[in-house]
Amino acid sequence: MKTVGLDRDTAADAVLAASELATNAFNHALRAGPDVQAGPPELWVWARVTPTPQLVVSVFDTCRSAWPDTAPRDLLDEHGKGLGIVGMLAAAWGTYPTRSWLGRPDLWGKAVWCAFPLPGPWPNARTTAPPVLVARHLTSSLAGRGIAGVSHCHGKGVSLVTVPRPNGQDVNVWVEPGHLTYTSASGARIRRPVVDLYDVTENLVGSIESPGHA
Structure with missing residues (x-):
């Protein structure tokens, strides 16, 4: 986390959010029904500079029959409380259908992601490559x-x-x-x-x- 310039508090928030997303994938998505393909959840983390410098934390699972509700949640509600925490901690979060990055290429599912601000300007934003x-x-x-x-x-x-x-x-x-x-x-x-x-x-x-x- 220090490599990308996250301060201690934001780094702690990102770690907690990743834990909540992973817990949600294990507790809900993997028990959703017979359409779930054989494949463990995957944790993806990367940095981006657009629309603003952000650290993106994403958890992939192989179930598309269970989708998180992106509406604001009451943290006192036991159902979906983890995603409510993610919504409180992150600058943005959401979900979309995608495919496995670390497993077999035929594993399709969804990703639930959240983003945290990085200090700008991003030092390598003007990097060029052939x-x-x-x-x-x-x-x-x-x-x-x-x-x-x-x-x-x-x-x-x-x-x-x-x-x-x-x-x-x-x-x-x-x-x-x-x-x-x-x-x-x-x-x-x-x-x-x-x-x-x-x-x-x-x-x-x-x-x-x-x-x-x-």
Whole structure:
């Protein structure tokens, strides 16, 4: 936590939130019904600079029949109290369908995430990288999540990664030395710094699993 600049109190909040998300996954999602695939919950943690510098803590489980209620909760209510705590501690939180990152690529489920502010400006926000390397990494990461048909091509100073969607509308991710640009499922143009590659990858997987996800 110190590596990304979190102060002691925020780091403690992030650890508590991660514990609550993991407990929720074990106590509720994994007991939800016969549709649950064989796969343990996964803890994902990464930093991003967009929309603001944040530490993202996410717990993945393989159940989509049980979804958390994102409405504000009374902390005195025994049902969903853990997520109420997460909502109180984090700057933002939510849930969306996605696929396993650490297990088999055919394991699909959902992620429940929360975000905590990082001190800004982020020191590496202007990091650049050869587009061809970023494009290859993005293609490999998506393929590793079971996304079939991802392709990439390269030009002078720019690369293009094409990501198929189930609805037939491909996502074209333009990779420049410092940025990635693509259009979300809602039609919004998204421009992200290269240091947000992990977050962009997860957003793309989410958009494939749920057409309404960015």
